[in-house]
Amino acid sequence: MTTELPGLKKLIRHLQKVPYLASKNIYRVANYFLMAKDNEIEELCSVILQAKKNIKSCEQCFNWTENSNLCEICNSNRRDKSIICVVQTWHDLLAIEKTNSYNGLYHILGGALSPLEGIGPEDLNIEQLLKRLRESENLNTVKEIIFATNPTPEGEATASFVCSRIEESKLEVKISKLASGVPIGSVLEFMDRVTIHKAMSERRPF
Amino acid sequence: MTTELPGLKKLIRHLQKVPYLASKNIYRVANYFLMAKDNEIEELCSVILQAKKNIKSCEQCFNWTENSNLCEICNSNRRDKSIICVVQTWHDLLAIEKTNSYNGLYHILGGALSPLEGIGPEDLNIEQLLKRLRESENLNTVKEIIFATNPTPEGEATASFVCSRIEESKLEVKISKLASGVPIGSVLEFMDRVTIHKAMSERRPF
Numbered sequence A, B: 001m002t003t004e005l006p007g008l009k010k011l012i013r014h015l016q017k018v019p020y021l022a023s024k025n026i027y028r029v030a031n032y033f034l035m036a037k038d039n040e041i042e043e044l045c046s047v048i049l050q051a052k053k054n055i056k057s058c059e060q061c062f063n064w065t066e067n068s069n070l071c072e073i074c075n076s077n078r079r080d081k082s083i084i085c086v087v088q089t090w091h092d093l094l095a096i097e098k099t100n101s102y103n104g105l106y107h108i109l110g111g112a113l114s115p116l117e118g119i120g121p122e123d124l125n126i127e128q129l130l131k132r133l134r135e136s137e138n139l140n141t142v143k144e145i146i147f148a149t150n151p152t153p154e155g156e157a158t159a160s161f162v163c164s165r166i167e168e169s170k171l172e173v174k175i176s177k178l179a180s181g182v183p184i185g186s187v188l189e190f191m192d193r194v195t196i197h198k199a200m201s202e203r204r205p206f
Helices: A006-015 A024-035 A038-052 A090-098 A126-139 A153-168 A193-201 B007-013 B023-035 B038-054 B090-099 B126-139 B153-166 B193-202
Strands: A056-057 A062-066 A080-087 A104-108 A146-147 A174-177 B055-057 B063-064 B078-087 B102-110 B145-146 B174-177
Touching: A006 B038, A006 B063, A024 B038, A024 B055, A024 B090, A038 A056, A038 B007, A038 B023, A038 B038, A062 B007, A080 A090, A080 A126, A090 A104, A090 B023, A090 B145, A104 A126, A126 A153, A146 A153, A153 B090, B007 B023, B038 B055, B078 B090, B090 B102, B102 B126, B126 B153, B145 B153, B153 B174
Parallel strands: A080 A104, A080 A146, A146 A174, B078 B102, B078 B145, B145 B174
Antiparallel strands: A056 A062, B055 B063
C-alpha cells in the first residue's frame, strides 16, 4: 500500500508524466504541493498556463519566442546571420549560449532520429532547415552550417542524414561539426576508448 | 544570457521553488510544459488544485486524508491502536508501510528540530502527540511509542527531545527506537565509522 486516496493517487499519476522528476521524488513533490499555501500553487499553475499561451516556437529556428514570430536571436542585429548552428534541443542552444563563444544563428531540430522510439525525419525540423537554406541562397546569406548534435549514435546519424539532404539539394554552404575529443578538466584514465581514439586520430598541431 | 523572455523567466523562477527538481532539469521541465498539448497541462493544473482542495491532514496523526477527518490508517479496524510510530515526514510513513512489517498507528512530526533552519519544537506536531497520549491514557490504549526519526543529528535530537517531553508528562508508555546498524546488502568496507561503531556496540546474539 502506498495510498488509497483517489485524489492523491491521481495527483501522483499526473506528476509521473512530468519528465526529469525522479520517481523517488514524486511523493516529495506531491507532499510539497499539499503543504504549500493555496495561493502559491494557484500562482504556479497560472504562470504555467500563461507561459503556454504566450510562448511560441520561432518561425525560423524553433527557439522559444514571446510576442513575436521570430525569437530574440533571429531578430537581433548583433548576430552573424551567415552561420547556422544545428542543435537537437532548446537546452543545447542554452548550453552553447552560456559559453558566449558563438554569435551566429541556430536551428533546433527538436530531437534526433531514433527508429527505436519511432522518431523519423518527418518528426524533426529538417525540411524547415532546407527551406531556410534555399531561401537564404537567393539572398546569399548563409555561408556555414555547424552541426552541434550530441556525439551519440542518434545524434551522429541525424547530422549525417541532414548533411546528405543538404548535399542532395546542391546548396552551396560550408558544413562543419563540433570537435570531439577529451573534455577539458577530465582525467584520461577514466575516459572511454572511443573518445581517446577520436582524440588521437583527430590530434592537432601543438 | 539564458533567456530574456519575461514569461519564460517567470516560469523558470516559479519552477525553481518546487523542491527536488534538480536545477539542471528545470529548463527541461519548462520545455516539456511548453511542448505539451494545452489540455494535458490544463488537466495537470486542475488535478493539483483539486488535490489541494480535497486532501487534508489527519486530525490525529497528520497523514494525508480525503473526505474524512481521520486518515485511512487511523480509521482502520485492522491496525493495532496500542503502538504509535513517530516519523518525521509522510515519505517516511510510506517507506515503512511499503515494508508491510508494521501494523500500528503513526504520528507525523512534520520535520526535525533544526536551530540552523529556525525549526523549533513549536513548528513540529509534538504537543499534538502529547495530547494524543494523554487522551489515550484514560482509555488505556497506547502502550508503546517507536521513534523512527532519521539517524541524523537532527532526527536523533528530535527523538530525544520528544522522549524527554513524554517522560516529563509522566505518561506510562514504553518507548523504543529503530535499530541502527549495517544495512542489509551493504558492503562493510564502504560503511562509515559511526555506523560500524554502532553496529559493533549494539551487537546481538547470533
